[in-house]
Amino acid sequence: AQSVTQLxxxxxxxxxxxxxxxxxxxSSVSVYLFWxxxxxxxxxxxxxxxxxxxxxxxxxxxxxxxxxxxxxxxxLRKPSVxxxxxxxxxxxxxxxxxxxxxxxxxxxxxxxx
Amino acid sequence: EAQVTQNPRYLITVTGKxxxxxxxxxxxxxxxxxYRQDPGLGLRQIYYSMxxxxxxxxxxxxxxxxxxxxxxxxxxxxESPSPNQTSLYFCASSLSQxxxxxxxxxxxxxxVV
Numbered sequence: 722a723q724s725v726t727q728l729x730x731x732x733x734x735x736x737x738x739x740x741x742x743x744x745x746x747x748s749s750v751s752v753y754l755f756w757x758x759x760x761x762x763x764x765x766x767x768x769x770x771x772x773x774x775x776x777x778x779x780x781x782x783x784x785x786x787x788x789x790x791x792x793x794x795x796x797l798r799k800p801s802v803x804x805x806x807x808x809x810x811x812x813x814x815x816x817x818x819x820x821x822x823x824x825x826x827x828x829x830x831x832x833x834x
Numbered sequence: 835e836a837q838v839t840q841n842p843r844y845l846i847t848v849t850g851k852x853x854x855x856x857x858x859x860x861x862x863x864x865x866x867x868x869y870r871q872d873p874g875l876g877l878r879q880i881y882y883s884m885x886x887x888x889x890x891x892x893x894x895x896x897x898x899x900x901x902x903x904x905x906x907x908x909x910x911x912x913e914s915p916s917p918n919q920t921s922l923y924f925c926a927s928s929l930s931q932x933x934x935x936x937x938x939x940x941x942x943x944x945x946v947v
Contacts, residue, residue, distance in 0.1 A: 725876070727876075730874070757938075763940060763941075764838075764924060764938040764939050764940045764941050765877075765924065765926075765938040766938070767935055767936075770935065811876060811877065813877075821867075821879055821882065821892065822877070822879070822936060824869075824876035824877040824878075825876050826874050826875055826876040827876055
């Protein structure tokens with residue numbers, strides 16, 4: 722079975738500062754990795770995903786994540802955050818046939834002016 | 835516009851009164867699923883469906899029922915709701931069993947008193 726650990730439940734940060742949201746997973750098989758974002762009172766939106774190929778993946782709004790197989794991690798980073806990045810971020814893994822996503826407990830990113 | 839639509843968005847009900855949360859997708863997706871989101875626990879899968887008339891239990895199916903009579907609809911039924919089913923519920927759909935991306939509805943916030 723797979724499991725996902727998001728080490729920080731809340732991350733406060735000032736605008737224009739860099740941020741890293743940590744995600745570690747455990748699995749006995751190869752996995753596919755995702756970050757979803759949930760803005761207040763909205764559903765989940767796919768932010769970025771790693772399926773294969775380059776271990777560094779990027780989103781259109783400046784986030785990036787790097788798949789590190791040896792450390793079983795998929796940390797999310799952004800070099801300079803904006804107020805509009807305030808949201809809850811979920812790391813998720815899926816194995817094999819994508820039947821099921823295993824989600825972490827979420828990290829609330831609070832960007833302050 | 836491609837979307838997953840859930841109704842209602844908010845619902846307060848009393849213990850034991852049967853209710854149905856509807857979910858509809860307009861993307862002709864084969865795979866649909868239901869999750870519940872609870873603070874500190876992330877999202878946990880309740881039920882999923884790989885196609886019409888094909889459903890199976892997820893991680894937390896107790897107290898819930900589903901049906902998949904049409905490809906676009908996947909209602910979640912609570913025959914006798916209890917307070918421990920107070921939660922935020924999300925419906926999701928994917929193109930097929932092997933698709934890496936899931937599309938989520940806006941969520942239904944259910945309170946059982």
